[in-house]
Amino acid sequence: MPILICGSVAYDTIMVFPDRFKHHILPDKVHMLSVSFLVPQMRREYGGCAGNIAYSLLMLGGDPLPMATVGQDFAPYAERLGKLGIRQECIRLLPEHYTPQCFITTDLDDNQITAFHPGAMSESHNNRFDHVDGISLALIGPDGREGMLARVRECRAAGIPFVFDPGQAMPLFNAEELLDCMLHADYVTLNDYEAALTEEKTGKTMTELAAHVKALIVTRGGDGSTIYAQGREIVIPPAKAAAVVDPTGCGDAYRAGLLYGIEQGWDWEITGRLASLLGALKIAQHGPQNHQFTRDSLKLAYREAFGGELPL
Template sequence: MASIICGSIAYDTIMTFEGRFQDQILPEQIHILNVAFLVPSMRREFGGCAGNIGYNLQLLGGKPLIMATVGADADPYLSHLERLGISRQFIKKLDQAFTAQAMITTDLANNQITAFHPGAMNDSHTNRVGDCMAHLSNNDRHIGIVAPDGRIGMWEHCHQFSQAKIPFIFDPGQGLPMFNGQELLELVDLATYVAVNDYEGEMLCQRTGLSLHELANRLEALIVTKGAQGAQIHAQGKVIDIPAVPAEKIADPTGCGDAFRGGLLYGLEKGLDWETTGRLASLMGSIKIAHQGPQNHQPTRAEISDRFKAAFGTAITL
């Protein structure tokens, strides 16, 4: 089984502010907010939701097929994917645009302020799930994920997966505010699974007017991550609590949610039960947060298996 990963490919410019944002912002003056943060360190990383999810799935030994749009400046990223052994067959290069760019400033409390230029991501709808499927064997089963991307692309790819009868995860993430309640409910009903963090889950409930329990009843599974509190998987009429795995250190939260989703896809590819899948996803998030940048952790599958057994007391074969 392969995973078709629809979402953004982006360059992340990550800066560190050696203080706390809250100490620099005066609540009584927020109507005339004008702040500047000195960022002594800065680095450029390979990022974007589709790139990050694919990277983590590849680490686990899964089969990521990234479907995304990039700009004229994409060659370093495309070469990076080739070195990892991730196919670029379904990544479309648009020479008239920049690759999406995220400018992320993190403070010492791991709060983040992000400015994002979508660039080529706005044309993600020019990729079609059917074109991807035409190049794949009909004998293989596939799973999809629609991660944050251009609005039209997210909308159309959800419908295309549904029409092709390919089970998929709807992962609205930062793209959730682009859709109203009725639109979100339609996308939930098309999806097989939905993955959100706790803040996004609350927003999803507010916009659709449904509780998490009611949303879960429309899906095979609803996955809600809760940071250091772990995660909950609502499936088959019950709630499975997934513990967080303590990290070796807290270096950088960027891409932790994508690492978690890479673990989800691997579990779905391999037909693992939800408790094992959730625990593996939690471990991947823990491994990621101990490293700067979304794609710099490099554990072997044997190391991931060893850490899984150490964290949960049971073995897993990757």
């Protein structure tokens, strides 16, 4: 059955500046800043949270259904999705816009200067999924503000269980809106920074919020994750990565494992460990959609990482 993944489908243009920004930005002149960086290295990656999650979920054997609004430059991405076999009936093309895209320049100290153009994502509230039957589960991830609020209402009305994952869109919501979305979700997932921001913004602790949902998941990067479920705090250990190359998209890979485990009805220990393993596999590759695995290789990697069997 299809799993609806609501969020961005975007291009990531990543450039490397072979020097340090601090050598070219004068602190006492930032009020009249005019700088140019020569970036000999550049690559363009397929990204966006919906596209990234769909990529890993498909390799797990799931049926991902990304839902996003895209623009006039979407053709290369559409071709890629077609070759992968990822469904596109909930991707809406708006030719008057560009596809969302992120431009990232990184220096030798791993400092980043980023510009994000939302493009068609600003019209995400005009997209629909009611023409698709049999949706078993949904994830509502970072997207246009009105689109995210609409998806919460629509999933509730349709009786579709959903994960609320505000991510970098969290500043778009006031405390009341954020709390309403979380309390009406079946599951909530946050990273540790977002969790702290949520507690500050809503006045609720993670334990208090977890009492209203089936599970609340907090990821902690290389320190693993914590799943608050059924009155328990389940500590999920990190899986050791073969190499630490690029963290972009690790959270999305984790969420693919989370969605698959929820749909399969697995316990939280197995689901969390699978999600952790996918994050470790992703971080060893550049870009959010270049890691690869088979079900057999994943079972072996799971056994080596955690000493148990993955019921794939």
